[in-house]
């Protein structure tokens with residue numbers, strides 16, 4: 001199993017934001033995580049990536065217990081994410097945004113970097129080459145010297161995904177990747193996600209409010225409501241699931 005989430009709960013004071021969640025993700029799966037506002041989706045991502053420690057339960061990545069580990073350790077072990085709001089280093093170049101992420105995987109220590117050893121230069125060359133190759137695969141090479149903030153919105157979102165891939169993840173978490181995109185950008189993003197999954201041989205878990213997007217892209221969908229997974233099934237079955245329909249009707253009435 002790639003990811004094993006066992007009875008994970010997160011409480012904030014008296015509020016149970018994530019409630020006894022069980023979820024297994026296999027290699028090469030593309031899973032959607034949906035649910036009404038405040039259902040606990042972002043909190044769940046924060047638990048997986050080590051931003052929060054679960055109140056109880058455990059999380060295993062490739063059989064190894066990662067519960068409560070620091071985010072950078074979890075990244076090293078093979079989990080990467082993007083955020084609901086773009087979090088690029090806006091003033092750094094497109095290339096440097098990817099290089100910074102790649103440095104996670106370098107083989108040189110602080111000694112090498114201070115004394116600029118041969119190993120340091122060798123690694124620097126490797127990192128730059130790999131970063132350029134990655135940008136090339138996503139059609140961003142021509143823009144590598146531009147500051148990240150100068151890219152159009154859709155490309156900034158794409159760069160975030162490229163930067164996450166630069167850490168060589170086995171599991172990629174995408175938090176509302178289509179947020180703020182126009183229909184054409186959304187269609188391009190769907191193709192991009194499929195390409196990423198196939199070309200990089202990874203699993204993807206994504207949060208998304210755009211139902212059409214989730215339904216046509218994901219193989220399985222997990223539905224969260226009040227911190228609990230109320231359904232986990234194929235898009236077709238989720239569409240007709242009574243509990244799911246009720247959870248969303250509740251949301252419409254509240255608005």
Ligand SMILES: Nc1ncnc2c1ncn2[C@@H]1O[C@H](COP(=O)(O)OP(=O)(O)OP(=O)(O)O)[C@@H](O)[C@H]1O
Pocket residue numbers: 012015017035036037038039040041042043044
């Ligand atoms: N750091 C925190 N401290 C206290 N309560 C929190 C904290 N983070 C989230 N919550 C609460 O936990 C619940 C779940 O929030 P969360 O942001 O995970 O939901 P969500 O499904 O991602 O919502 P949205 O779709 O609106 O982004 C909410 O009631 C929220 O107010």
